Amino acid sequence: xxxxxxxxxxxxxxxxxxxxxxxxxxxxxxxxxxxxxxxxxxxxxxxxxxxxxxxxxxxxxxxxxxxxxxxxxxxxxxxxxxxxxxxxxxxxxxxxxxxxxxxxxxxxxxxxxxxxxxxxxxxxxxxxxxxxxxxxxxxxxxxxxxxxxxxxxxxxxxxxxxxxxxxxxxxxxxxxxxxxxxxxxxxxxxxxxxxxxxxxxxxxxxxxxxxxxxxxxxxxxxxxxxxxxxxxxxxxxxxxxxxxxxxxxxxxxxxxxxxxxxxxxxxxxxxxxxxxxxxxxxxxxxxxxxxxxxxxxxxxxxxxxxxxxxxxxxxxxxxxxxxxxxxxxxxxxxxxxxxxxxxxxxxxxxxxxxxxxxxxxxxxxxxxxxxxxxxxxxxxxxxxxxxxxxxxxxxxxxxxxxxxxxxxxxxxxxxxxxxxxxxxxxxxxxxxxxxxxxxxxxxxxxxxxxxxxxxxxxxxxxxxxxxxxxxxxxxxxxxxxxxxxxxxxxxxxxxxxxxxxxxxxxxxxxxxxxxxxxxxxxxxxxxxxxxxxxxxxxxxxxxxxxxxxxxxxxxxxxxxxxxxxxxxxxxxxxxxxxxxxxxxxxxxxxxxxxxxxxxxxxxxxxxxxxxxxxxxxxxxxxxxxxxxxxxxxxxxxxxxxxxxxxxxxxxxxxxxxxxxxxxxxxxxxxx
Ligand code: ADP
Ligand code: MG
Numbered sequence: 210x211x212x213x214x215x216x217x218x219x220x221x222x223x224x225x226x227x228x229x230x231x232x233x234x235x236x237x238x239x240x241x242x243x244x245x246x247x248x249x250x251x252x253x254x255x256x257x258x259x260x261x262x263x264x265x266x267x268x269x270x271x272x273x274x275x276x277x278x279x280x281x282x283x284x285x286x287x288x289x290x291x292x293x294x295x296x297x298x299x300x301x302x303x304x305x306x307x308x309x310x311x312x313x314x315x316x317x318x319x320x321x322x323x324x325x326x327x328x329x330x331x332x333x334x335x336x337x338x339x340x341x342x343x344x345x346x347x348x349x350x351x352x353x354x355x356x357x358x359x360x361x362x363x364x365x366x367x368x369x370x371x372x373x374x375x376x377x378x379x380x381x382x383x384x385x386x387x388x389x390x391x392x393x394x395x396x397x398x399x400x401x402x403x404x405x406x407x408x409x410x411x412x413x414x415x416x417x418x419x420x421x422x423x424x425x426x427x428x429x430x431x432x433x434x435x436x437x438x439x440x441x442x443x444x445x446x447x448x449x450x451x452x453x454x455x456x457x458x459x460x461x462x463x464x465x466x467x468x469x470x471x472x473x474x475x476x477x478x479x480x481x482x483x484x485x486x487x488x489x490x491x492x493x494x495x496x497x498x499x500x501x502x503x504x505x506x507x508x509x510x511x512x513x514x515x516x517x518x519x520x521x522x523x524x525x526x527x528x529x530x531x532x533x534x535x536x537x538x539x540x541x542x543x544x545x546x547x548x549x550x551x552x553x554x555x556x557x558x559x560x561x562x563x564x565x566x567x568x569x570x571x572x573x574x575x576x577x578x579x580x581x582x583x584x585x586x587x588x589x590x591x592x593x594x595x596x597x598x599x600x601x602x603x604x605x606x607x608x609x610x611x612x613x614x615x616x617x618x619x620x621x622x623x624x625x626x627x628x629x630x631x632x633x634x635x636x637x638x639x640x641x642x643x644x645x646x647x648x649x650x651x652x653x654x655x656x657x658x659x660x661x662x663x664x665x666x667x668x669x670x671x672x673x674x675x676x677x678x679x680x681x682x683x684x685x686x687x688x689x690x691x692x693x694x695x696x697x698x699x700x701x702x703x704x705x706x707x708x709x710x711x712x713x714x715x716x717x718x719x720x721x722x723x724x725x726x727x728x729x730x731x732x733x734x735x736x737x738x739x740x741x742x743x744x745x746x747x748x749x750x751x752x753x754x755x756x757x758x759x760x761x762x763x764x765x766x767x768x769x770x771x772x773x774x775x776x777x778x779x780x781x782x783x784x785x786x787x788x789x790x791x792x793x794x795x796x797x798x799x800x801x802x803x804x805x806x807x808x809x810x811x812x813x814x815x816x817x818x819x820x821x822x823x824x825x826x827x828x829x830x831x832x833x834x835x836x837x838x839x840x841x842x843x844x845x846x847x848x849x850x851x852x853x854x855x856x857x858x859x860x861x862x863x864x865x866x867x868x869x870x871x872x873x874x875x876x877x878x879x880x
Contacts, residue, residue: 224378231296254292255288303323304324308389309392309394319673427616438464441479507541513544518550563588570598575599577600599621610635612639652690652705653692654694655680700870714790722768734864737869757776770808774815793826833858834862
């Protein structure tokens with residue numbers, strides 16, 4: 210049952226939030242309003258009165274003598290339980306301050322420009338609770354209309370400190386969000402003026418709905434990624450299936466292997482045992498029909514990790530089977546991955562679920578709710594130079610969750626950056642906290658963010674809290690990089706892999722051929738949120754000595770089949786003597802090398818010169834952009850990539866992709 214406005218206001222007042230002085234009247238005797246200062250506001254309340262103005266249940270600018278007649282009129286039209294008479298606050302800037310419980314992430318605070326324009330303007334900012342004072346200030350500053358708050362067009366600035374204090378009272382540590390049973394809670398409007406704020410409307414709809422609980426003691430996932438031996442359950446002696454395919458992958462990877470089969474003593478050349486109970490392994494992959502999985506898992510006593518590949522559980526409307534599976538895992542004392550997931554990939558541990566052999570071991574980890582996408586990121590990423598420490602697919606996450614894995618990976622010595630592909634984080638709160646606690650770069654790709662706002666019964670706040678905006682807040686507050694597609698996931702991880710350990714300052718310098726490409730480069734970086742600082746005057750003069758008429762940043766320097774391969778590195782070294790840019794993005798038009806020349810050698814010579822420059826500049830992060838790479842004969846781009854990778858330089862095929870990666874590096878503070 211929702212509380213009436215005056216009840217919520219009493220609670221606010223007790224919490225230190227200013228509200229108008231007022232009295233509640235449940236008949237038509239308004240004598241008690243005598244102590245209030247005019248002008249007055251009359252509001253009717255009753256069980257069906259939610260949006261009062263729409264119902265004609267608010268009257269402003271009244272004197273005491275108007276009250277009785279206006280109240281009688283409301284009573285004649287509406288089902289009224291009583292009236293709130295209150296003093297009318299002076300006009301000011303109207304803000305909305307709201308709380309909702311996001312189904313995944315729990316309490317979320319929203320603020321923005323409010324009053325009657327709230328939904329039309331949709332100028333709001335949101336953060337997960339609890340917010341810090343810094344969060345509160347940044348929320349206000351991020352509003353498109355923030356200049357209204359700080360004083361514009363001759364208007365006085367509002368008391369921003371008082372707004373911040375109110376936001377903290379609602380969404381800060383120990384704030385109302387912790388004490389209210391949160392369905393929805395909304396102050397709209399809060400009127401902000403030069404000397405304070407006042408909440409003139411308040412609404413609270415309680416709703417039961419606890420957030421996901423925390424999991425138990427921390428598990429060591431090392432045996433999952435580096436098992437001493439692996440069992441595959443479900444491979445057939447007569448009709449090859451998924452189990453047989455995995456058996457093949459594992460055999461190729463060379464990990465000690467056993468098959469589980471009810472009758473056979475060997476499956477496809479792999480020795481078989483009748484049940485997991487007799488298998489001395491760290492990891493069992495289960496690929497039998499959903500109805501039989503729980504029975505298999507019950508036998509897994511002594512096996513620390515069981516992965517259920519099979520689908521057919523909650524994702525197809527069989528939560529009962531999934532629950533049975535979880536209970537079976539608990540009973541056996543094993544941790545369950547999935548169900549409905551592909552498995553684990555870890556070259557170091559000879560763990561795999563992809564064909565084509567193991568790639569190189571490296572520093573990049575990936576947690577994915579989609580097995581198919583994880584397979585693509587592994588294969589395409591390795592082609593583009595990524596090297597993985599651990600990849601884990603989680604499927605339905607019935608037991609082991611992304612948050613739990615992230616906490617472990619953040620402390621893993623082999624891992625320097627983590628990619629995360631998620632669709633529905635069942636434990637959003639836990640995940641948020643794990644992201645916040647992780648002090649290595651995390652790159653987030655979220656599927657299904659375009660979903661519309663949640664169903665909201667009565668508040669504007671609910672309708673304005675969409676998945677996309679919550680994820681943006683999560684990334685911002687936790688310091689993770691949110692990307693919008695698989696290419697950028699790989700690209701940003703490649704940047705962290707190459708440059709994650711380089712300690713450099715800030716600032717981005719872009720150097721390459723062609724005026725138009727340079728202009729577009731500036732736009733690409735602008736779109737990614739990176740400012741390209743101009744070159745210092747002395748630097749421009751130094752470049753003249755090298756025969757380069759410098760224009761600015763991006764700096765146009767010819768690069769092509771006829772030019773000197775070492776010119777760009779010389780220009781960069783000369784510039785860095787005057788101003789230490791942390792990132793140097795070098796771009797080249799690959800097409801020119803094959804239109805005005807016919808050999809790859811000049812391009813390789815350029816790549817080698819760039820590689821040498823990186824070796825000579827350990828405090829600078831060089832990134833190479835090979836524009837129009839499709840114009841090169843087959844194999845040429847791979848060779849350029851190889852030369853660059855050996856020097857720890859990431860390579861991108863477009864300026865846009867490079868800009869996203871460099872911006873991510875800067876945001877994470879690799880600098
Ligand atoms: P609704 O249920 O329609 O949101 P409100 O209580 O917010 O009703 O009142 C509608 C509008 O009237 C508010 O947006 C605000 O502009 C104005 N208002 C309401 N109460 C006061 C007050 N005490 N002082 C000044 N303005 C008020
Ligand atoms: Mg209102």
